[in-house]
Amino acid sequence: MYLGLDLGTSGVKALLIDGDQQPVASGHGPLDVSRPHPGWSEQDPAHWLEACEHAIGELKASHPNELAAVRGIGLSGQMxxxxxLDRxxxxxxxxILWNDTRSHxxxxxxxxxxxxxxxTGNIVFPGFTAPKLVWVKANEPEIFARVAKVLLPKDYLRLWLSxxxxxxxxDSAGTSWLDVGKRRWSVELLAATGLDESHMPTLVEGMQPAGTLRAELASQWGMQAGTPIAGGAGDNAASACGMGTVGEGHAFVSLGTSGVLFAANSAYLPNPASAVHTFCHALPxxxxxxxxxxxxTDSLNWLAGIAGREAGExxxxxxxNLRAPSGVTFLPYLSGExxxxxxxxxxxxFAGLAHESGRAALTQAVLEGVAFAFRDSLDALVSAGTRLERVTAIGGGSRSLYWLKAIATxxxxxxxxxxxxxFGAAFGAARLGLIxxxxxxxxSVCTLPATSRTIEPDAGLAQAYEEARRRYRALYPAIKGVSA
Structure with missing residues (x-):
């Protein structure tokens, strides 16, 4: 048996798979996000450990023998x-989480x-780790002075486990401290933020061993002490391992809390001006x-909360059946972009609202707005030298056939x-634990799943969608000066 642990924003998932990579059982521990000020997003790391204990506790209660048979563990996490940490x-x-924008x-x-x-091959985005430390240095100097180690969320979980x-x-490629082409910490970039390599964890590849399970926890869960823990991956790279998106030309579109258009590459192809992320994958x-x-999906969930309905409703x-755009346009920039x-x-x-714009029109506009945002990402990938012929859909939003048709079109x-x-991040993490x-x-482990169906673009609505996308694109510069 092999165990994948995925530390997400809304919870920790623990997934058991067998030697044939078949899922056996899963457990879940919930998490909440604290937003004490506008633009802030935080979690207490102690809650990650509680959620992990809850998720593994569910597995111990339902599948104790299978949990005892685990021979490898993999980690995935929000980036x-x-x-x-102090000394x-x-x-x-x-x-300070990925969607926190205080350090813009x-x-x-x-x-x-x-x-x-x-x-790094990337723009320094506000959500990345390095600017957060510069913010702490400027605003909380007494805390910055005590920092001995900076860990990414899943790697704090590893510290507790091992x-x-x-x-x-x-995961480290998303810090703005990694030399992404050479796959090592940059002494120059660390020094530019008042840090050095002693503040950073040791680096391995995602499928290499990176610690073993502590005896205390192994005894608590009925597992084997010394079980190897793989380096693992950031959540998107872990999902890619789960989806088999590891070879040149393979790609997926992820409809989760955030949205990702992900393409695997066999070479380092940075183009930061396009605002595309270029990161190391989990495999060497x-x-x-x-x-x-x-x-x-955060956009749809936001609308559902206001409408007093479930998102699925x-x-x-x-x-x-896909509809022609109604003239109502939605920009999904609820947390910036x-x-x-x-x-x-x-x-x-929202733009183009009229008396006849009911709930369905708003829902349709939200789905289209996210679809057009994915098209923005596709155009950016093309400008960075990556061309895609098809994508595989994953994430909770992919359960909506209508949304998939809108995205394809x-x-x-x-x-x-x-x-x-x-085939998500926990499955990819378990695969890395197996390796x-x-x-x-x-x-040979990170293979593609079978395809159940293919959603083709709706040729009859292609022109209407293109016209709606032009309206969508024109709105960003129009509102930029008045939305801050």
């Missing part, structure tokens, strides 16, 4: 979070230093590019839907 590994303050001025300052784009300060390439000598939308009102604008202060909007390429199964424990060939 970019700044978990600050005794005590947490100094709540973790510090990010702009670092991004103005040409070394950051040159060495006692080791370790990380891997895919592989990289990936991503366009990122900060509010994907709203999409069900539209049926399965990354690709293609790198704008932390922009905010969302907006992108102008087919969207494949995988056969039933669990770390057995030494299996990564590319």
């Amino acid at each position: 970019h979070g700044a978990t600050l 005794d590994d005590h947490v100094l303050q709540p973790c 001025a510090e990010a702009a300052m670092l991004d103005a230093d040409p070394r950051f784009r040159e060495l 006692g080791e300060h370790m990380s891997e390439m895919s 000598q592989t990289w990936h590019q991503m366009g990122v939308i900060l509010s994907a 709203l999409t069900a009102e539209l049926g399965d 990354r690709t293609p604008y790198n704008d932390a202060t922009i905010r969302g909007a 907006a992108l102008g390429i087919p969207v494949d839907v995988p056969a039933d199964g669990d 770390a424990a057995t030494g299996a060939d990564p590319f």
Whole structure:
């Protein structure tokens, strides 16, 4: 058996798979986000440990023998979070999360230093880890002075599980401290933020062992002490391992809290001006590019909360047949936007509202707005040298057939839907745990799932969608000066 642990924003998932990579059982521990000020987003790392204990406790209660048979563990986690520890590994303050934008001025300052784009291959986005530390240095100097280690969220989980300060390439590429082409910490970039390599965890590749399970926890869960823990991956790279998106030309579109258009590459192809993320992949000598939308299903959930309905109820009102855009346009910038604008202060909007614009029209506009945001990411990927012929859909939003049809039509390429199964980040993490424990060939383990159906672009609505997208694109510059 192999165990994948995925530390997400809304919870920790624990997934058991067998030696044939078949899911056996899963457990879940919930998490909440604290937003004490506008633009802030935090979590207490102690809650991650509680959620992990809850998730593994569910597995122990339902599948104790299978849990006892685990021979490898893999980790996945939300990226970019700044978990600050003192020399005794005590947490100094709540973790500043990936969608926290308080350090937008510090990010702009670092991004103005040409070394950051040159060495990391990326814009320094406000959500990345390095500007968060510059913000802490400027606003909480007494805390900054006590920082001995900076860990990403999943690597704090590893510290608790194993006692080791370790990380891997895919997650670390999102800090703005990694030389992404050379796959190592940059002494230059660390020094530019008042840090050095002693503040960083040791680096391995995602499928290499990075610590072993502590005896105390092994005894508590009925597991084997010394079970190897893989380096793991950031959540998107872990999902890619779960989906088999590890070879050149493979891509997926993820409809989660945030939205991601992810393409695997066999070479390092940075183009930071496009606002595309270029990160190390979880497997050696592989990289990936991503366009990122900060509010994907979050946009639909926001509307559902206002409407007093479940998100599924709203999409069900539209049926399965794609409709022509109604003239109502939605910009999904509820938390700012990354690709293609790198704008932390922009905010969302509806435009084109009329007396006849009912709930269904607003829902349709939200789905279309997110679809057009994915098209922005596709255009950015193309400008960065990546061309896609098709994508595979994952994430909770992919359960909406209507939304998938809208995305296929907006992108102008087919969207494949995988056969039933669990191919997400926890599954990818479990695959990495399997490789770390057995030494299996990564590319023979991280294979593509079977496709259950393919959603083709609606040719009859292509022109209407293109006209709606032009309206969508014209709105960003129109509202930029009044939305901050």
